[in-house]
Amino acid sequence: MKKALNIQIREAEEHAVIEMEGYLNDSLGEELSEEAHTLIEKGYTKLVINLEKTSLINSIGISILIEIIESLDEHEGTLNFCGLTSTQERTFRMMALAKYAGIFPDEKAAIANL
């Protein structure tokens, strides 16, 4: 189901997947945050963020991902990422995101490990 111009949401019974396209900066990050919080309010506490089509992520975009991790933690939820480039994965590990969210090569693995 298409939600926003650059964001797609796929809802399953026990989890939801958010996929973004483009440059994850403050504006796309705000859209992402809105979609993630809507899913959390609907009761989804297991989320996957697929970054396969996300060409670049700046530090502001990453700070918004951290806020989503915090929100999910308040609901005892889980977040897994997939589709990262090697540079994105390196940055996520440096910023300690990998300690609080899983990083997987593809969506299937990310869902299986929720």
Add this chain to the structure above:
Amino acid sequence: MTDKHKVLLTIPMYPDMELTAAKTGSVIAELMSFNEGQIEEIQLAIIETCINAFEHSQSRDNQIVIEFIMKDNELEFKITDQGVGFKSTSKHTAPKKNVYSDLRKRGWGLEIIKTLMDEVEIKTGTNGTTVSIVKRKTV
């Protein structure tokens, strides 16, 4: 080094204009045969440096000048603003800690740049800041 090996770009401090600089850097790095991962690292370093200038420089002319210098095995880029400068030993913003002790939201820009690039030099004063960055090719 002749002017033939230099590219000079001026961008206004408008939202998303950092992408213009990053794309220019990407084209130059590709021309120089940097690999895909290194090109992404160069783009990210340019983006973070520009964002730092946008957010903190208080530049009088509201613009950034980026000089790309192509050398045999390395790309150097100098990003200059005419802002108020900052203390290079401290972070631009006070790190905002979260409930997790090692997970903070902002203040990562310079650390990202230093991690991804080979050399980073900052010259800053009341007349502005120049961040000089070098990325070397790896086989």
